Each structure stands twice: as structure tokens, then as C-alpha cells.
Amino acid sequence: MLKSKEHQNQEGYVSQYLDIVTCTQMKEIEQQANEAGLSYYKMMENAGNAAVRFIVEKSQKIENRINDAIIFCGKGNNGGDGYVVARELAVRGMNVTVVMADGQPKTEDAIKNANIVLRRGIPVIDAKAYFQDIPEIVEAADIVVDAIYGTGFHGSFQKTVRDCAKLINDGSKSDTKKMVFALDIPTGLNGDVGEPDADTVVADYTIAFHRLKPVHRLKEASPYCGEVVVASIGID
Ligand SMILES: NC(=O)C1=CN([C@@H]2O[C@H](COP(=O)(O)OP(=O)(O)OC[C@H]3O[C@@H](n4cnc5c(N)ncnc54)[C@H](OP(=O)(O)O)[C@@H]3O)[C@@H](O)[C@H]2O)[C@@H](O)CC1
Ligand SMILES: [K+]
Known part of the structure; x- marks a missing residue:
């Protein structure tokens, strides 16, 4: 799984990668990396930081002002990536709101990153309790980040997640300048077979971590993924 350097641009993003790993293989790769010392x-x-570099690069092209960003986080590690993105976009001066689309984070690292977000005073809305507050924030947002589910998604949406996905999709239809970034995989797509939920998030950009997953190359999934880039997460 060597990187093809000629396809890598200055920032380390890759628009074309030949290597594809399944979601199960990705988990094994992460486990091996963890055992080798990359926690x-x-x-x-x-x-999260790789995603932020990409989002900032793209958002500077919208217009020269402070951007409003809304980050939808799930309860797993994809959500954990989202909490890192929220914190780092706030550090870069954006007005950031986080939505817990599927309740409190459940994994150790997602919990740690959610706590950092809370300690920094970034607003966090629990969609199950305060869904009514979210539409106007989506409406005003320049940047929407989908960090609800990644490689761990299976089945179909529960109600609140479906409502959040619909909001993201309706919001992006109403404002052509709003950019939707999906972390790793647009929420609603199965990473291996690409079978979409009816309300799968439609992204402008998908930032795949470490390697493409099968879904990123499936023609049926392409309308949901938008432009796909691959970002390094530090694994050789
Ligand atoms: N491994 C790592 O450390 C790294 C991982 N990274 C990132 O993490 C992502 C993988 O993380 P993940 O394995 O936690 O899976 P994720 O996609 O967040 O979802 C799992 C959660 O969703 C739930 N769930 C699923 N379907 C559901 C449904 N229909 N309805 C309701 N719930 C549903 C599921 O519940 P369960 O199936 O356990 O009941 C579980 O709670 C990966 O894409 C990448 O972005 C990077 O940060 C690099 C380091
Ligand atoms: K996602």
C-alpha cells in the first residue's frame, strides 16, 4: 500500500489513490498502527486536523469573512473526528456550533474530544432534545460537517439522525454557497457496499481517512460523496 507520490499535492491530500481498503481492513490497519505506537x-x-486544513482551504474560496460552521457529530469515532474539527475550526476564528445527532459520545476518544469542545465553551446542541433550534443554524451556516457515521454505519437511520440528515440536505439545496463536508464517508452509506439510506447526506466533498473505502469508487455512491480526497492520519 505505497502512496503514489505523483498524485499527492502540497497539502498532502490525494485526489486519486489506487489503494482501496474495506472497513474491516481499515479497523485492522488502525489496530496495528495503535500497537506500533500511533495511538x-x-x-x-x-x-480532524487534516479535515480542517482541507475545509479552511476550500472555505477561503467562498468569501473573505468569518464563516459559520455547524458540525453534526455521531456517538462513535467519526463523531470524535467531528469534535476535533469543531474545536480546530473555532481556533481558526469560525463561529462553530456542534450538534449531537445521536446522543452523547460513547467511545473513549470521542468523549475526550467532546469534553474539550465543552470546556472551550463551543455551543453543543443535543438534537434529540432541542431539534427545533437547529434549522436556523443550518440555514445560516457556510460550512456543514457531517461526522455522524463513518465506517461503523450499518442498517438505516433512527428518527433524529434522519431528521438531521434531511436538514443538511434541504439546507444545501436552498443555498448554493453552503459547503457540505463529509468525514470519511457520507452518513447513510455503507462503506463497503455503498447501499444508501433514503436520506443519505449529500456532500460536496468527502475527506476519506488514510485510504479510499470501496464506497468511494462506486458509481451509485458518487452523487453522495461529491469530490473525494484522501487525507493522511499519520499511518505509514
Ligand atoms: N478507530 C479509530 O480509532 C479511528 C477512527 N476514525 C474515524 O472513526 C470512524 C469509525 O469509527 P467507529 O468504528 O466508532 O464507527 P462510526 O462510524 O463512528 O459509528 C459507530 C457508531 O454508530 C452506531 N451506529 C451505526 N449504525 C447505526 C444506526 N443505523 N443507527 C444507530 N446507530 C448506529 C454504532 O452503534 P452500534 O452498532 O455499536 O450499536 C456506533 O455507536 C471512521 O470512519 C473514522 O472517521 C479516525 O478517527 C481515525 C481513528
Ligand atoms: K460522516
Whole structure:
């Protein structure tokens, strides 16, 4: 799984990667990296920061002003990446709101990163309790980040997640300048077979971590993924 350097641009993003790994293989790769000393926490940190570099690069092209960003986080490690993105976009001066789309974070690293977000005073809305507050924030947002589910998604949406996904999709239809960034995989797509939920998030950009997953190359999934880039999370 060597990187093809000629496809890598200055920032380390890759628009074309030949290597594809399944979601199960990706988990094994992460486990091996963790055992070799690159902690899961550090990989999450790297994933979130790589996504932020890409988002900032793209958002500077919208217009020269402070951007409003809304980050939808799930309860797993994809959500954990989202909490890193939220914190780092706030550091870069954006007005950031986080939505817990599927309740409190459940994994150790997602919990740690959610706590950092809370300590920094970044607003966090629990969609299950305060869904009514979210539409106007989506409406005003320049940047929407989908960090609800990644490689761990299976089945179909529960109600609140479906409502959040619909909001993201309706919001992006109403404002052509709003950019939707999916972390790793647009929420609603199965990473291996690409089978979409009816309300799968439609992203402008998908930032795949470490390697493409099968879904990123499936023609049926392409309308949901938008432009796909691959970002390093520090694994050789
Ligand atoms: N490994 C690492 O350290 C790194 C991982 N990274 C990132 O993490 C992502 C993988 O993380 P993940 O394995 O936690 O899976 P994720 O996609 O967040 O979802 C799992 C959660 O969703 C739930 N769930 C699923 N379907 C559901 C449904 N229909 N309805 C309701 N719930 C549902 C599921 O529940 P369960 O199936 O356990 O009941 C579980 O709670 C990966 O894409 C990358 O972005 C990077 O940070 C690099 C380091
Ligand atoms: K996602």
C-alpha cells in the first residue's frame, strides 16, 4: 500500500489513490498502527486536523469573512473526528456550533474530544432534545460537517439522525454557497457496499481517512460523496 507520490499535492491530500481498503481492513490497519505506537487518539487528532486544513482551504474560496460552521457529530469515532474539527475550526476564528445527532459520545476518544469542545465553551446542541433550534443554524451556516457515521454505519437511520440528515440536505439545496463536508464517508452509506439510506447526506466533498473505502469508487455512491480526497492520519 505505497502512496503514489505523483498524485499527492502540497497539502498532502490525494485526489486519486489506487489503494482501496474495506472497513474491516481499515479497523485492522488502525489496530496495528495503535500497537506500533500511533495511538487511536492521535489518529483521531490527525484525521480532524487534516479535515480542517482541507475545509479552511476550500472555505477561503467562498468569501473573505468569518464563516459559520455547524458540525453534526455521531456517538462513535467519526463523531470524535467531528469534535476535533469543531474545536480546530473555532481556533481558526469560525463561529462553530456542534450538534449531537445521536446522543452523547460513547467511545473513549470521542468523549475526550467532546469534553474539550465543552470546556472551550463551543455551543453543543443535543438534537434529540432541542431539534427545533437547529434549522436556523443550518440555514445560516457556510460550512456543514457531517461526522455522524463513518465506517461503523450499518442498517438505516433512527428518527433524529434522519431528521438531521434531511436538514443538511434541504439546507444545501436552498443555498448554493453552503459547503457540505463529509468525514470519511457520507452518513447513510455503507462503506463497503455503498447501499444508501433514503436520506443519505449529500456532500460536496468527502475527506476519506488514510485510504479510499470501496464506497468511494462506486458509481451509485458518487452523487453522495461529491469530490473525494484522501487525507493522511499519520499511518505509514
Ligand atoms: N478507530 C479509530 O480509532 C479511528 C477512527 N476514525 C474515524 O472513526 C470512524 C469509525 O469509527 P467507529 O468504528 O466508532 O464507527 P462510526 O462510524 O463512528 O459509528 C459507530 C457508531 O454508530 C452506531 N451506529 C451505526 N449504525 C447505526 C444506526 N443505523 N443507527 C444507530 N446507530 C448506529 C454504532 O452503534 P452500534 O452498532 O455499536 O450499536 C456506533 O455507536 C471512521 O470512519 C473514522 O472517521 C479516525 O478517527 C481515525 C481513528
Ligand atoms: K460522516
